[in-house]
Amino acid sequence: MLFRFAAPIVTVLSLCQSAFGLPFIAPRGTRDNSTPLRNVAYVQTFTDSSGNFLDLTQLVTQNTGVTHVILSSLHLDSPTEIHLNDNDIGSSYWDPLWPMVQTLQSSGVKVMLMMGGAARGSYVNLANNFDTYYPILLQILQDHNLDGFDFDVEENVALSVLLRLAQQFDADLGTDFILTAAPVASALRNGGNLNNVSWPDLDAAAASSVRPNGKLFNWYNAQFYEGWGTPNESSYESIINYGWDPSRIVMGTIVSAKAGSGWTPLSTLATDISAIRAKYPNFGGVFGWEYGVAGLSDGVSPVGWEAAIGEDLAS
Ligand SMILES: *[C@@H]1O[C@H](CO)[C@@H](O)[C@H](O)[C@H]1NC(C)=O
Numbered sequence: 143m144l145f146r147f148a149a150p151i152v153t154v155l156s157l158c159q160s161a162f163g164l165p166f167i168a169p170r171g172t173r174d175n176s177t178p179l180r181n182v183a184y185v186q187t188f189t190d191s192s193g194n195f196l197d198l199t200q201l202v203t204q205n206t207g208v209t210h211v212i213l214s215s216l217h218l219d220s221p222t223e224i225h226l227n228d229n230d231i232g233s234s235y236w237d238p239l240w241p242m243v244q245t246l247q248s249s250g251v252k253v254m255l256m257m258g259g260a261a262r263g264s265y266v267n268l269a270n271n272f273d274t275y276y277p278i279l280l281q282i283l284q285d286h287n288l289d290g291f292d293f294d295v296e297e298n299v300a301l302s303v304l305l306r307l308a309q310q311f312d313a314d315l316g317t318d319f320i321l322t323a324a325p326v327a328s329a330l331r332n333g334g335n336l337n338n339v340s341w342p343d344l345d346a347a348a349a350s351s352v353r354p355n356g357k358l359f360n361w362y363n364a365q366f367y368e369g370w371g372t373p374n375e376s377s378y379e380s381i382i383n384y385g386w387d388p389s390r391i392v393m394g395t396i397v398s399a400k401a402g403s404g405w406t407p408l409s410t411l412a413t414d415i416s417a418i419r420a421k422y423p424n425f426g427g428v429f430g431w432e433y434g435v436a437g438l439s440d441g442v443s444p445v446g447w448e449a450a451i452g453e454d455l456a457s
């Protein structure tokens with residue numbers, strides 16, 4: 143009897159000691175969200191037409207079900223000019239953004255940074271001058287306590303550079319730091335591509351013994367628009383049939399005709415998402431490019447558009 147009671151008491155004491163006797167930093171919760179059915183919002187429009195910052199915290203206060211916000215787009219213009227869109231990421235212009243990022247994070251939303259996109263040069267600059275640019279990138283991610291990094295590579299660069307960047311982030315920021323990439327959908331089956339990297343080859347090379355799925359890249363935000371795919375069942379299936387795990391393929395869509403070509407109405411998306419979920423219970427989820435102009439073609443607000451997708455993804 144005594145022994146049976148003694149064991150739990152020792153356990154409680156040792157727990158207390160580690161909690162109060164040693165320096166203890168409360169874990170913020172794992173950064174990796176390996177749960178499929180992600181609802182990912184890229185954000186590239188940060189202000190309204192009068193220059194007032196959009197209130198990104200509405201993504202949580204209005205129950206949109208958004209799980210990841212990806213701040214876009216970072217550009218490495220020169221070692222002294224690192225821009226988030228048109229403004230230096232270190233400038234006071236962005237002061238209103240960072241508290242909103244913290245609010246989102248404290249509500250469980252992971253906030254990441256995307257580099258690249260249609261404006262070229264960042265990955266080529268990184269390739270040519272990795273030792274100069276990498277520490278700058280690392281500092282930005284650490285300064286703002288961001289949860290992940292998204293590779294949107296729309297220029298030619300060697301696979302080895304992307305692999306090196308992913309490996310270096312993994313080494314410096316830990317295995318919970320989220321690594322994603324945003325190739326066009328067809329590139330995931332070695333079809334049409336916006337760069338010369340084979341994503342299946344890169345994914346195979348980017349192995350990790352400790353990360354989810356044994357890969358450095360947690361998942362891919364695949365662009366199913368602009369002619370590279372359609373956010374529907376057969377187009378999604380053509381990627382999965384190439385050998386991808388559905389939990390690692392997030393289906394990207396254009397949120398309104400203003401965001402690009404290939405806009406799909408919310409009502410069509412609801413049908414398609416439902417069909418894909420029925421076929422692939424471990425569906426990786428949906429992303430929208432991009433929040434600020436979401437819903438314009440559907441006649442709903444950006445928050446309303448995100449919430450509609452959230453409902454499609456909710457059980
Ligand atoms: C892709 O482009 C880069 C930079 O031009 C080059 O170094 C690399 O060899 C190319 N890779 C392939 C597979 O063509």
Ligand SMILES: *[C@@H]1O[C@H](CO)[C@@H](O)[C@H](O)[C@H]1NC(C)=O
Pocket residue numbers: 371372374375376377
């Ligand atoms: C789905 O997309 C594919 C290819 O992008 C297209 O050929 C097909 O017609 C679409 N299916 C439906 C039901 O719209």
